[in-house]
Amino acid sequence: MRIVTSRGLGAALMLLNLPVMADGLAIDKVYHPYVDPLVWELEYRAIAADDNPATGQGRSQVHRLSIGRAVAPNLALEAYLVGEDNRDGGFSVSDYEVEALWQLTEQGEYALDYGLLFELEKSRKDDAWESAVSLLLERELGRYSVTANLELGYEWGDDIRDEWETGLALQSRYRYRQELEPALELYMGEDTVGIGPAGLGTFRLGPGRSLHWEAAVILGVDNTTPDYTLRALLEYEF
Amino acid sequence: MTARRRRVRSGLLLCLLLPGLGLSGAVLAAPEFHLVIRDHLFEPDEVVVPANTRVKLVVTNEDPTPEEFESYELNREKVILGGRKAVIFIGPLAPGVYPFFGEFNPQTAQGRVIAE
Numbered sequence A: 001m002r003i004v005t006s007r008g009l010g011a012a013l014m015l016l017n018l019p020v021m022a023d024g025l026a027i028d029k030v031y032h033p034y035v036d037p038l039v040w041e042l043e044y045r046a047i048a049a050d051d052n053p054a055t056g057q058g059r060s061q062v063h064r065l066s067i068g069r070a071v072a073p074n075l076a077l078e079a080y081l082v083g084e085d086n087r088d089g090g091f092s093v094s095d096y097e098v099e100a101l102w103q104l105t106e107q108g109e110y111a112l113d114y115g116l117l118f119e120l121e122k123s124r125k126d127d128a129w130e131s132a133v134s135l136l137l138e139r140e141l142g143r144y145s146v147t148a149n150l151e152l153g154y155e156w157g158d159d160i161r162d163e164w165e166t167g168l169a170l171q172s173r174y175r176y177r178q179e180l181e182p183a184l185e186l187y188m189g190e191d192t193v194g195i196g197p198a199g200l201g202t203f204r205l206g207p208g209r210s211l212h213w214e215a216a217v218i219l220g221v222d223n224t225t226p227d228y229t230l231r232a233l234l235e236y237e238f
Numbered sequence B: 001m002t003a004r005r006r007r008v009r010s011g012l013l014l015c016l017l018l019p020g021l022g023l024s025g026a027v028l029a030a031p032e033f034h035l036v037i038r039d040h041l042f043e044p045d046e047v048v049v050p051a052n053t054r055v056k057l058v059v060t061n062e063d064p065t066p067e068e069f070e071s072y073e074l075n076r077e078k079v080i081l082g083g084r085k086a087v088i089f090i091g092p093l094a095p096g097v098y099p100f101f102g103e104f105n106p107q108t109a110q111g112r113v114i115a116e
Helices: A007-015 B003-023
Strands: A040-049 A060-072 A075-086 A091-103 A113-123 A129-141 A144-156 A163-174 A181-189 A192-206 A209-220 A228-237 B032-038 B041-043 B046-049 B055-061 B067-071 B076-080 B085-090 B096-102 B110-115
Touching: A040 A075, A060 A091, A129 A163, A163 A192, A181 A209, B032 B046, B055 B067, B055 B076, B076 B085
Parallel strands: B032 B055, B046 B110
Antiparallel strands: A040 A060, A040 A228, A060 A075, A075 A091, A091 A113, A113 A129, A129 A144, A144 A163, A163 A181, A181 A192, A192 A209, A209 A228, B032 B041, B055 B085, B067 B076, B067 B096, B096 B110
């Protein structure tokens, strides 16, 4: 889920006796509207962000570990453990998350390929919930592929301010070769506008096995987004 | 509501309208081509399709085991369960040769699409 809970902000606002907010970075990853049946997926994601002007939080890291599998030809489920590692403290599991990706159309059947992503996240210690639904769109233009994720989310609970949030993630990638595809990514959300270069690719390890990687440097383009956010992803399919 | 929120929400609204535009581009009458997977081989192993035209590949897997039609050049991955049929839309393709293979039997299940 791209709405990253800000614990530093939460602590500061509790000190001020104000409602706790959960706004944070909208930078995570760009989802593609396709389901790969018959395989298990193990995924690790890391996000490291510079000081966040919108929340006052210093440099921060978020790590995600997940396992997923398609349960139908067009439906995949994934379960996550989310951990946070701040400079001020140690590392701990902060949230649990489940998500379902529903592929709506056959790839290439229409001018755009469509999918839906449903996410539900629960803070481990706090009464804070987040849910979101995202429309996933992809368009193939020769060797280029353009992907858009349009997210509508809602946060609620005793330890979080109930509110709606929106997010937009765009990725344009050039299919140079399977192991290396240069890309450009754009993220927009509450208190986040960032753009930057990315790279991704897949290494075949044998029949039914592969290793997918992604990396990006997202630069903040307004005064509420961290100057830079680094993201990396490794996914093993088997 | 901040100006940025308004911008994002306007963008979302615009993008939500895009599906309707996309659906209007549906492939209603794409030329159809057939492939069979038998004994972990593609038959035929060469399919000639018109260039610059979106086409529909109907792949029938006559083996009892699943196979995955895979081609980086065609930007397609599609699992076909044993004894089942699947539809794969490809193109429009520039003239050229586009290899494909079976992910689960890559040594034997190989073929190519020729766009001309």
